[in-house]
Amino acid sequence: MTLKPRFGAADVRVLEDETAYDGYFSIRRLTLQYRAFQGGWVEPQVREVFERGDAVGVLPYHAASDSLVLIEQFRPGALRGDSSPWMLELIAGIVEHGESDAEVAHREAMEEAGCELLELHPIATLLPSAGACSEQVQLYCGRLDGPVSPGVHGLADEGENILVHSVPVAEAFELLAQNRIPNGHTLISLLWLQHNIQSLRERWG
Secondary structure, three states: OOOOOOOOHHHEEEEEEEEEEEOOOEEEEEEEEEEOOOOOEOOOEEEEEEEOOOEEEEEEEEOOOOEEEEEEEEOHHHOOOOOOOEEEEOEEEEOOOOOOHHHHHHHHHHHHHOOOEEEEEEEEEEOOOOOOEOOOEEEEEEEEOOOOOOEEEOOHHHOOOEEEEEEEHHHHHHHHHOOOOOOHHHHHHHHHHHHHHHHHHHHHO
16 A cells, blocks of 8 residues: 555645745745544644745766765855854755746756756655745756866855865765765755666766
């Protein structure tokens, strides 16, 4: 038997839906009810939902050199005590109106790392923090047309200052083993790559 959720979208009542905050991102305040597993409905609940738009992440891989592109950039949400708020990540960006996920992957790869992708292989679709955020992220592994030179990229008018790293696959897996990849999208993509690296080497090599 295939395990699936017992309830669906029709099993939620949205009683009120208002905008609590509207800035660089926005927050919706929902008053809602949903069906209880033991029958009936839960009491009305008020929940704030962070709206930041859907996103796409891509992990570029160059088979000939067996290397990946990872980027390093400042993340305000990672300001936690003495820990560095600069994070090693895959390439990612928000989906603009009318864009496909594949278009976002190609656009962001060029903007953030100056690299061209020949092919995209889907990794996963995920909701990173569904208890509080509506964001959905599509993850890809991207086939690079050639090795990428390290350097600084990003759009200055968007305040981006991104350092590009070319990282051997073995070194990336070592970072994973040392718990040095705290970014969730990157962690998932590298774990996926560990299980699929041999087939990618054969297909893209």
